[in-house]
Amino acid sequence: MDDTPPVILGDAPGSFPHTVLTERHPAIIEQVRAAVPYGPGQRAALDALLHECTKGVVEPLPDGAHDRNRWQDWGIADHTGQPWTDAPWLWAESYFYRRLLEATGYFTSGAWQGIDPFRPAKLAELDSPETDEELAALDDLAALSPDERDRALLHGSLWGNRADLGFRLSTADGTSPSGTPPLVADDSGALWSLLPPGRTAPLLCLIADNAGRELVPDLLLIAHLLDRGRVARAVLHVKPYPYFVSDATPADVLDAVRRLGQAPGAARAYGDTLWAALTDGRLTIRAHPFSCAPLPYEEMPDDLRAELAGATVTILKGDLNYRRLVGDRRWPPTTPFSDVTAYFPGPVAALRTLKSEVITGLDPDTVAALTAAEQESWRTSGSHALIQVRG
Ligand SMILES: O=P(O)(O)OC[C@H]1O[C@](O)(CO)[C@@H](O)[C@@H]1O
Numbered sequence: 001m002d003d004t005p006p007v008i009l010g011d012a013p014g015s016f017p018h019t020v021l022t023e024r025h026p027a028i029i030e031q032v033r034a035a036v037p038y039g040p041g042q043r044a045a046l047d048a049l050l051h052e053c054t055k056g057v058v059e060p061l062p063d064g065a066h067d068r069n070r071w072q073d074w075g076i077a078d079h080t081g082q083p084w085t086d087a088p089w090l091w092a093e094s095y096f097y098r099r100l101l102e103a104t105g106y107f108t109s110g111a112w113q114g115i116d117p118f119r120p121a122k123l124a125e126l127d128s129p130e131t132d133e134e135l136a137a138l139d140d141l142a143a144l145s146p147d148e149r150d151r152a153l154l155h156g157s158l159w160g161n162r163a164d165l166g167f168r169l170s171t172a173d174g175t176s177p178s179g180t181p182p183l184v185a186d187d188s189g190a191l192w193s194l195l196p197p198g199r200t201a202p203l204l205c206l207i208a209d210n211a212g213r214e215l216v217p218d219l220l221l222i223a224h225l226l227d228r229g230r231v232a233r234a235v236l237h238v239k240p241y242p243y244f245v246s247d248a249t250p251a252d253v254l255d256a257v258r259r260l261g262q263a264p265g266a267a268r269a270y271g272d273t274l275w276a277a278l279t280d281g282r283l284t285i286r287a288h289p290f291s292c293a294p295l296p297y298e299e300m301p302d303d304l305r306a307e308l309a310g311a312t313v314t315i316l317k318g319d320l321n322y323r324r325l326v327g328d329r330r331w332p333p334t335t336p337f338s339d340v341t342a343y344f345p346g347p348v349a350a351l352r353t354l355k356s357e358v359i360t361g362l363d364p365d366t367v368a369a370l371t372a373a374e375q376e377s378w379r380t381s382g383s384h385a386l387i388q389v390r391g
Contacts, residue, residue: 017089045103094294125212135267160217176383178373187389201312209318211252240287309345319355337361
């Protein structure tokens, strides 16, 4: 008998996935209408999408859509004609963003083609005083030992997933509101042992999550690993089109690198390192179509599998990538991380703050302590994080 736990659906009223589909998605449509002066055609299409995803059923992509075949492969026929909440949650969320961009004219020729509806919010975050503070904190890293710097930059990237003041060691080391340790799993020792100084690690793949205040510390970590000789080359995987509101695209990488290059102090040196690495090929930006797929990584296509097989380690950032890495299922939290990622074509690490119910790889005492202190809220509050590695 197959005892794989069920895929998470959005069909239970009151559940977090149901709320995302029925409340958050309509709010995102409103946010897009408010942020960009779209014309009557785009506004009518956004209204139609709002009606469809709250009161209607999943509709197909328009005839002639460039990626119709791809969405056929990604299972659209199984869900068209059904309420959005009946589809796997991951599938419905991914398809929502594809349809949102359709409504704004992102994929069709005309003035709105290629315009990111979330860019105003992304730029505001990049230009915020909080980003200034985080970049200024980089000046303090010079006083640390190399190992302490490794840790600070790793934790900056980790907690950046919460868009937090991640460089501050005190914050990273703080306690969650209930007093339980912020890290529910910490395999950072295994991660560092995969990346010894001396450029013996030929290739790091980092599968990014959000732009702005998460992407900046991800880029700082990459710059640091290149400078420290812990990796010879890095590939940064981002989304080919705007996705899940704040997910990073190639344009967002350029905005972040430019922000670093214009900053004072140590931040600028990191920006210079990144600029040099991009221009000499030590850092490559990749936007594979599968990065926006509504599917777990277990179903990745052969070309991506071959690419990730060549990495010394692949680091996946964030909650959504974690869901896709382990499968968006109701795993018992003590299910071994190494079991659920055994299919991955090479060593893999997850850096994630906990923002959805999926979790694996915890020891029973940790689960008991978290549940005693916080009931189930530790799974979704973003107060906890993990570093999990399968070597
Ligand atoms: O930015 P992250 O860390 O991937 O988080 C995105 C998260 O947003 C949600 O989809 C809710 O919209 C989470 O459950 C999801 O995993």
